[in-house]
Amino acid sequence: MMRIDAILSRFGYCSRREAALWVKRGRVTVQGVPVKSATVKVNPAELMVDGEPVEFVNGLYIALNKPLGCTCSHKEQGELVYDLLPQHWLNRSGGVSTVGRLDKETSGLLLLTDDGAFVHALTSPKRHVPKVYEFETSAPIPAEAVALFASGEFMLQGETTPCLPAQLSITAPCAGTLTLHEGRYHQVRRMLAAVGAPVVVLTRTAIGPLRLADLNLAPGEWAEIDPALFS
Numbered sequence: 001m002m003r004i005d006a007i008l009s010r011f012g013y014c015s016r017r018e019a020a021l022w023v024k025r026g027r028v029t030v031q032g033v034p035v036k037s038a039t040v041k042v043n044p045a046e047l048m049v050d051g052e053p054v055e056f057v058n059g060l061y062i063a064l065n066k067p068l069g070c071t072c073s074h075k076e077q078g079e080l081v082y083d084l085l086p087q088h089w090l091n092r093s094g095g096v097s098t099v100g101r102l103d104k105e106t107s108g109l110l111l112l113t114d115d116g117a118f119v120h121a122l123t124s125p126k127r128h129v130p131k132v133y134e135f136e137t138s139a140p141i142p143a144e145a146v147a148l149f150a151s152g153e154f155m156l157q158g159e160t161t162p163c164l165p166a167q168l169s170i171t172a173p174c175a176g177t178l179t180l181h182e183g184r185y186h187q188v189r190r191m192l193a194a195v196g197a198p199v200v201v202l203t204r205t206a207i208g209p210l211r212l213a214d215l216n217l218a219p220g221e222w223a224e225i226d227p228a229l230f231s
Contacts, residue, residue: 004028005038007047011054012091022049059115060089060096061227063210066110067219072101081110084220089114099123099207100183107219108133108204109212118227122207128164128181129230132206133188137197140173145195149178156190163191177205 002010005019014022019038026034029048044057066072070081074095081098082090089096092114099111099122113119122129148154149166156163167179174197178188189199205212208230215223 001041002044003039003041004035004047007042007044007054008038008049010093011044011057012088012093013049013054055089056114056224059113059118059227060092061113061115061118061225062111062222063212063215063217063225064110064112064222065212065215065217065219066102066107068105068107071104072098072110078104081112084222085112102204103186106202106204108202109207109210109215110204111207111210111225112222113227115227118230122230123183125182129208130179130181130206131183131204131208132177132179134177134203134205135175135188135192135199136201137174137192138200139197141168141170141176141192141197142195143170145192145197146170148195149191154191154194156184156187157194159184163187166191 004023005016008014008019008022009016022028023035023038027050028035030042030046044054047054064081064084066081070079070084072081074080074082082096085096094114094116096112096114097119099113099119102108102110111122121127146168149168152162152165154163163184164181166181168176170176180187188202192199210225210229217223
């Protein structure tokens, strides 16, 4: 049970000070009945704001089909992935963050949450959560890259430890999929460039058991996901 003003603030609708005005205007109801005071304690799952249930009372976990041109940042100039989300999500206590990043010119599956423990669990180097990328290159992919990437001995320029074994599937002379179990800076692009096949199109299609194709999301759309998928 929480005070209504605390609920409205915690889940990003308004400040605790503004909550009394929302109540006065009849915007907040419980079981269809307008509440009379912002200090009343209720179950957040029973509270309605403007006729809609309070969203994600047990934590915000969404999958977004990130379009090209968006940046996974709160600070950079230009279009941000956060511009695609409702403002009250961004106002939630603790904010909303991406689980890892996709660069501006990479599209596809991106997870966002307000749960810091979930972010840590999925991005921890010890977890090795598989991520699948589809790509197109500007030059043919050498067949020997399959064994090289899978060897666990492939070294990226400027780094001192080899990449974890990665699964490369060549589906056309200049196209394929690459499954990674770590998340180094621009890793897919750097690996393929190193074997003479620079990436020109890159899309992340899966994270662990979650596949973008199963979500049926157009670029810029999102869907709620069950965090238990990754436990």
